[in-house]
Amino acid sequence: MVFSSIPFLFFFLPASLILYYAAPFKLKNHILLAFSLVFYAWGEPVYIILMLFASAVDYTNGRFMDKFGADDRRRRIFLCISVMINLSMLGFFKYADFLVEIVNGLFGSSIKPLGLGLPVGISFFTFQTMSYSIDLYRREVKVEKNYLTYLTYVSMFPQLIAGPIVRFSTVNEELHERTIDWDGFVYGTLRFMQGLFKKVLLANNTGAVWEAIKGMETGSASAATAWLGAMCFTLQLYFDFSAYSDMAIGMGRMLGFHYMENFCYPLSAVSVTDFWRRWHISLSTWFRDYVYIPLGGNRKGAAKQLRNMFIVWFLTGLWHGAAWNFIIWGLYYGVLLALEKFVWGERLSRLPSFLRHLYAVVIVVFGFVIFVFDDMGQLGAYISSMFGMAGNGLFGEEFLWYAANNGLLLAVAIVLAFPFYPFVKEKLKKVGKRGQSLLALGSMAGYVGLLLLTTAYLVNDTYNPFLYFRF
Amino acid sequence: MKENNNKIQSATAVILAVFVLAFSCAFFLMEKKEFSESENRYLSAFPEFSAETLKNGDFMEGVQTYLADHFPCRDMFMGIKAEAEIAAGKREINGIYIADDGYLIEAYKAPKNTEKIVGNFQKFYEAVKDEDVSVSLLLVPTASVIYAEKLPSFAQEPDQMGEREAIYARSGLPKIDCYGALMDKKDEMQLYYRTDHHWTSYGAYAAYTAYCEQTGIEPVMLEDLVAKEVSADFRGTIYSKLNDGRMGKDTITVFENPENQLTVFYTDTKETTDSLYNFAYLEKKDKYSLFLDNLHSLIEITNETADSERELVLIKDSYANSMVPFLVNHFKKIYVFDTRYYKQGPSSFVKEHPEVTDVLILYNMNTIDTDLGIGGIY
Numbered sequence: 107m108v109f110s111s112i113p114f115l116f117f118f119l120p121a122s123l124i125l126y127y128a129a130p131f132k133l134k135n136h137i138l139l140a141f142s143l144v145f146y147a148w149g150e151p152v153y154i155i156l157m158l159f160a161s162a163v164d165y166t167n168g169r170f171m172d173k174f175g176a177d178d179r180r181r182r183i184f185l186c187i188s189v190m191i192n193l194s195m196l197g198f199f200k201y202a203d204f205l206v207e208i209v210n211g212l213f214g215s216s217i218k219p220l221g222l223g224l225p226v227g228i229s230f231f232t233f234q235t236m237s238y239s240i241d242l243y244r245r246e247v248k249v250e251k252n253y254l255t256y257l258t259y260v261s262m263f264p265q266l267i268a269g270p271i272v273r274f275s276t277v278n279e280e281l282h283e284r285t286i287d288w289d290g291f292v293y294g295t296l297r298f299m300q301g302l303f304k305k306v307l308l309a310n311n312t313g314a315v316w317e318a319i320k321g322m323e324t325g326s327a328s329a330a331t332a333w334l335g336a337m338c339f340t341l342q343l344y345f346d347f348s349a350y351s352d353m354a355i356g357m358g359r360m361l362g363f364h365y366m367e368n369f370c371y372p373l374s375a376v377s378v379t380d381f382w383r384r385w386h387i388s389l390s391t392w393f394r395d396y397v398y399i400p401l402g403g404n405r406k407g408a409a410k411q412l413r414n415m416f417i418v419w420f421l422t423g424l425w426h427g428a429a430w431n432f433i434i435w436g437l438y439y440g441v442l443l444a445l446e447k448f449v450w451g452e453r454l455s456r457l458p459s460f461l462r463h464l465y466a467v468v469i470v471v472f473g474f475v476i477f478v479f480d481d482m483g484q485l486g487a488y489i490s491s492m493f494g495m496a497g498n499g500l501f502g503e504e505f506l507w508y509a510a511n512n513g514l515l516l517a518v519a520i521v522l523a524f525p526f527y528p529f530v531k532e533k534l535k536k537v538g539k540r541g542q543s544l545l546a547l548g549s550m551a552g553y554v555g556l557l558l559l560t561t562a563y564l565v566n567d568t569y570n571p572f573l574y575f576r577f
Numbered sequence: 578m579k580e581n582n583n584k585i586q587s588a589t590a591v592i593l594a595v596f597v598l599a600f601s602c603a604f605f606l607m608e609k610k611e612f613s614e615s616e617n618r619y620l621s622a623f624p625e626f627s628a629e630t631l632k633n634g635d636f637m638e639g640v641q642t643y644l645a646d647h648f649p650c651r652d653m654f655m656g657i658k659a660e661a662e663i664a665a666g667k668r669e670i671n672g673i674y675i676a677d678d679g680y681l682i683e684a685y686k687a688p689k690n691t692e693k694i695v696g697n698f699q700k701f702y703e704a705v706k707d708e709d710v711s712v713s714l715l716l717v718p719t720a721s722v723i724y725a726e727k728l729p730s731f732a733q734e735p736d737q738m739g740e741r742e743a744i745y746a747r748s749g750l751p752k753i754d755c756y757g758a759l760m761d762k763k764d765e766m767q768l769y770y771r772t773d774h775h776w777t778s779y780g781a782y783a784a785y786t787a788y789c790e791q792t793g794i795e796p797v798m799l800e801d802l803v804a805k806e807v808s809a810d811f812r813g814t815i816y817s818k819l820n821d822g823r824m825g826k827d828t829i830t831v832f833e834n835p836e837n838q839l840t841v842f843y844t845d846t847k848e849t850t851d852s853l854y855n856f857a858y859l860e861k862k863d864k865y866s867l868f869l870d871n872l873h874s875l876i877e878i879t880n881e882t883a884d885s886e887r888e889l890v891l892i893k894d895s896y897a898n899s900m901v902p903f904l905v906n907h908f909k910k911i912y913v914f915d916t917r918y919y920k921q922g923p924s925s926f927v928k929e930h931p932e933v934t935d936v937l938i939l940y941n942m943n944t945i946d947t948d949l950g951i952g953g954i955y
Contacts, residue, residue, distance in 0.1 A: 107637075112644045116601040120594075148637050288587070295590040323687075507731035514665045546585035553589050557596055559661055562654040567645055 107148040109353045110305045112564050118145065122263075123360060127286070135258045135281070138361065145263040146226070153225035156195065161260040163191050164235040165253050168242050172249035181243055188239035192232040199225055204428035227267035229425060231260055233392055238274035240396055247275045255281050264357035268350045270368040270388035277363055284362035294359030299553055301352025306560045308519045309345035312338045315512050320478075324487050328502035329494035333471070334509065336492065340474045341519045344373055347386070373523040376462040377454055378442045378469055389425070393418050408448070415447075416440045429480040438473055603649040610647070614862040616817045620646040655820035663821075668729035671818045677727040679825045681815040682720045683774045687735040688946040691744060698748035698938070704924035710890075710936050713792065714750035716741045717776070717784060717896055717941040720769040723759050737942050744945070750938065753791050755784035770827045773813020774943065775865050778830050781900040788937070789907075795884075797906050802832040807856065811864045829864055832902055838881040839905065843873050853878070853902050868898035869913065876913040883909045888932050892916060892923055893939040900939070908935070 107114045122141040129137050147154045167188040174180040203219040210217055238259075241247040250256040259281055265272050319327060319335030327335070351368035358365045368388050375381035382390050398418045404411040416437070423436015446454065454462060475492070479485035487496060494500040509516075534545055612619050624630060624639025631637075648654070659670055668675050674682045702712060721728060722737050738756070745752045759768055759780065768780035776784075782799060789796035811827040831854055842849045858867040869876060878901065888910040891897055897913070904911060912933070914923045927933050 111641060112648060113641055116597055116604065117644070120598055120601055149634075151631055151634065151637075292587050292590040295593055296586065299593055503731050504733050507733050510729075510731065511667050511669060542582055543585065546582045546589075550585060550589040550592065554592055554596065557593055559657065561600070562657040562661070565645055565648050565651055565654040566658050 107145055109350065110302055110310075110560075110564065111567070113148075115302070115564070119357075126361065134286075135255055138263075139254060139258040139261060142258070142261040142263040142266060146261060146266060149267070150226045153223075153228075156199070156225050156228065157231055157261060158257070160192060160195060160232060160235055161257045162253070164188050164239055164260075165250065165256045167239055168249050168256075169251070171239075171242055185239055185243040189236055192236050192239075196228060196232045198222075199228055201424075201428045230265070230267065230269050230271055233271050233389075234273065235260055237271070237392065237396070241273065241275050247278050250274075250278075250281075262358075262361075262363075264354040264361070264363075265365060268347070268354075269386070270351050270354060270365055271392055272365050272388070273392075276366060280363050286362040290359045290362060294356045294361075296356070296553070297359065298353050298356030299557060301349040301354075301356060303349075303556045303560055304345045304352065304522075305349035306563045307556070308515075308522065309342050309349055310563065311512075311515050312345065312519055313342035315508060315515075316342055319508065320488075322504070324491075324496065326498055326502075326504070327491045327496070328498040328505055329492055329500045330505040331502060331508060332488060332491035332496075334505060336471045336475045338512075338516070339478055340373070340471045341516070341523060343474060343477075344369075344523060345519065371523065371525045373467065373470065374463070374525060375466045375470070376459060377446055377451070377466055378439065379446050379451070381466055381470055382439065382443070389422070393422055397421060412444055412448075415444055419443070426477070427480065430482065431476055431478075431480050431485060435473055435476045438476060442469060600649055604644070604647065607647070607649050613646075613651075615652050615820055617814060617863045652820050656822055659819040659821035660823070669732065673815055673818055674721070674728050674732060676724065676729065678771075680720070680724060680727050680769075680771045681819070681824060682724060682728060682769075683815055683943060684732075685719055685721050685734055685737045685943060686946065688740055690946050691740065694945060695744055695747045698744075698750055701924050701938075702748070702750055705927045705936065708927055708931070708933075710927060710933055711792070712750060712936040713753045713788075713938070714745065714748065715753040715755060715784065715788060715937060715939045716744060716945065717939065718756055718759065719774070719941055719943050720776075722756075722942075723763055723768060741942055753788050753937075755787040758783045758787035758790075770811070770813050770865075771825055772816035772827050773811070773865055774815055775813070776896060776899065776941075778832055778899050778902070781896070782832070782903055785900050785903040788904075792935070794907050797834065797903065799832070802834050804830055804832055806830050807854075807867070808859050808864050812862070813865060814863070817862075829867070831867075831899075834902075834906060836882055837905060840877075840879040841869075842877040842879075843870065844875045844877060845873050853905070865895070865899075868895075869901060871895075871898075872915055873913070874915055876911075878905060878911040878913065880905045880909060880911075883907055885909065887934040888912070888930070889935045889937060890914065890923060890927055890930075890933050891937050891939065893937075894941060894944040896941045896944075897939045 107118060109115070118141070122137070126134055126137050126141075143154065146157060167184040170184045171181045174184075199222055202222065206217050206219050209215060238247065238250075238256075242249060250259070259272075259274060259277060260266075262272075316335050316338040319331055319338065322331075348369040355365050355367070366388055368386060370384040370387065372381050372385035375384055398414050401414045401417065402410050403414060419436045419440030420433060421436070422439070423433045426432045426435070445451075454465070457465075472492075475488060476485065479488060490496045491498070534541070537545070610620060611622075621639065621642045623643050624636050626636055629635075630639070645651075662670050663675060669684060672684045672686070674680075674684060676682045698714065705712060718737060718741065721734055725734075728734070762768060762779065762783040766779040766783075767777055768783060769776050786796045788794070806828055808829040809826065811829050812824070813827065816824055833853075839851050839853065840849060841851065841853060853869055854867050855870040856867055858864050858871070863871075866872075872895070883905065884907055887908050889904065889908040890912045891901070891904070892914045894915070901911065901913065910932075912926070912930075914926075916923065923936075927936060
């Protein structure tokens with residue numbers, strides 16, 4: 107079930123919240139668990155078994171690790187078991203066919219691909235459960251003795267299928283004791299709605315423009331249109347994914363949980379390094395804490411640091427999907443980050459901020475073109491369109507068509523991709539008491555109007571994918 | 578000040594929650610319709626629940642469409658969406674252009690099945706070539722070509738005329754071209770409906786004169802027929818895709834020749850009437866269906882007062898339904914096939930009926946590509 111759908115918004119969410127609030131605290135986790143399992147089974151009725159299995163494995167390993175209190179050697183064995191089971195599960199379901207393809211390509215063999223569907227959210231929940239095992243090994247979290255509580259953590263529906271990657275340490279205490287109050291409900295509702303509006307009105311509509319441009323016959327898009335398309339895809343991906351995090355964080359608050367922020371206006375970055383501090387924060391910090399730093403990070407000389415960066419960025423790329431383009435995309439960032447660190451970072455920071463924004467945005471937009479095409483032929487054709495070498499030059503009439511039809515949408519999307527909203531809020535603090543109340547009333551009207559509009563779009567549901575759903 | 582703001586925020590959250598709950602409650606209380614008049618389609622039924630549909634996800638998908646189809650105020654929400662998009666500057670919504678002079682014009686979709694269709698035409702032509710019949714193909718350009726000047730600026734339309742030429746050339750069928758006739762008449766009369774994907778009786782008449790001219794028939798004059806304005810509040814299929822109440826209405830005019838003595842026999846329902854029109858459809862949303870009672874696999878029309886003894890096999894889509902009233906004047910018998918519904922194949926029909934003298938294949942450029950049932954054509 108996706109959050110931005112009629113079944114979820116009008117039926118699943120109200121029903122789960124009402125029961126959750128009505129139940130005594132002792133039962134709240136169970137209700138949350140029951141709804142989460144229904145939620146997951148709705149989209150993945152068969153593979154739900156995998157999630158139950160993964161959490162049972164990590165729970166059991168955790169108990170063993172706890173049992174062997176001071177015996178680090180034995181504890182390490184259980185850590186290894188946990189990490190290996192998680193990685194093999196992920197490897198098997200996500201990467202087996204990619205591997206088959208590579209082997210067939212290298213040796214001319216004809217091993218049949220398995221053709222397994224990727225279980226929804228597997229990349230997210232395996233990373234979450236691994237964080238538990240590793241943190242437990244490092245003695246950074248307390249062991250969870252109740253399996254149902256542990257399963258509640260893994261399966262919690264707000265963050266189950268598309269992040270943020272909530273670590274056990276973040277919610278450890280809240281799983282047992284949390285404040286569920288009115289402020290949380292109000293904040294949570296408004297945050298959820300912001301995410302919903304972003305997803306339905308901005309992500310889906312910029313996505314539709316991208317689909318139209320991508321669907322144009324090869325060679326008929328001019329460079330201007332190709333860049334417009336790439337920009338639309340970037341906006342779609344940002345609003346789609348960050349909206350999902352907004353909705354997750356909002357629902358978490360309604361339930362009494364505090365998840366970490368996952369995005370901080372990444373498209374307003376001034377360098378590639380800055381971009382990755384703002385984009386999918388829960389993933390980059392995961393790789394930082396569990397891969398980069400254990401490998402030695404930047405503490406063992408420049409050569410080692412370079413090696414570690416490439417390992418992390420190779421893995422980041424691969425995490426996003428089992429195809430070459432994702433690996434290239436990861437390494438693209440590995441190279442650029444290394445360049446910023448060792449070559450032009452200093453000089454870059456002295457440029458006027460407008461140029462730094464431009465530099466970062468162009469790199470990011472181009473990067474997402476690599477990201478979106480898992481077919482190398484299509485990728486090549488699109489890139490040659492972007493440079494006006496595909497037969498329709500730099501500028502064509504079709505650009506005017508897309509720009510005229512979607513100008514307002516794109517203007518709104520671009521403004522909102524920058525920290526414009528917090529900026530206005532800050533400025534408006536200065537208007538008097540009266541003005542404040544009027545503004546609050548205005549924003550109330552805005553919320554209601556946008557919910558009405560969003561509902562209208564959901565009822566006419568023609569294009570409503572969740573991009574990170576399959577990662 | 579702070580407190581006041583918090584109160585307003587709380588109130589906002591409450592209003593949003595009430596909004597959501599109100600619609601979920603309304604959904605359960607509301608009576609469910611089986612058929613949507615405004616969208617002219619059957620709404621989806623609640624999906625079947627079984628281990629199988631649960632496992633393959635059909636059940637969940639079914640619930641999703643069921644909820645969307647029966648959502649309270651669905652029509653209103655469709656209209657809100659269309660209005661919002663127009664306000665945001667969109668001139669193409671759900672494949673419909675918001676064109677000048679109140680026209681909604683269906684976008685021409687780049688064809689996918691030309692290969693298959695051309696092949697079917699060739700096979701049909703092969704099969705009946707040795708019979709003593711004259712075969713012709715009439716491909717009708719859609720409003721997006723004839724009214725191209727009404728389309729929004731820079732609209733990205735695939736080359737419909739080029740595609741049409743390609744089908745003519747590759748199928749090898751004798752060509753009847755109505756493009757010129759439509760272009761000649763377009764300033765004089767309204768050839769296509771504003772809110773429906775069909776042509777009007779005037780559009781059909783213009784194409785009919787082209788057919789007559791190219792096959793040596795003396796056409797009847799429009800003035801010699803009796804025109805009847807049967808509806809002034811027609812909102813057609815294109816309107817239904819937007820459901821935006823601000824869009825205008827169409828007038829349907831039909832033409833009759835009072836001298837004709839017609840017998841219209843619907844072979845599938847075994848009904849016989851003496852009229853080419855079923856005015857019962859005027860009470861409904863889909864009023865264009867009044868022409869030849871909408872869809873039938875095979876209709877036999879006999880006209881005792883036709884000006885010749887010729888017999889015509891008409892293989893067609895719904896565009897032809899409004900042209901038949903003019904054609905009946907010249908054919909003693911017309912067999913009207915809809916190959917989407919007639920599966921036996923009209924070519925064997927032509928062979929079994931040596932009295933057939935003419936075959937006319939008539940499609941508009943948008944349905945020809947989607948009409949895969951055309952496989953039954955030979």
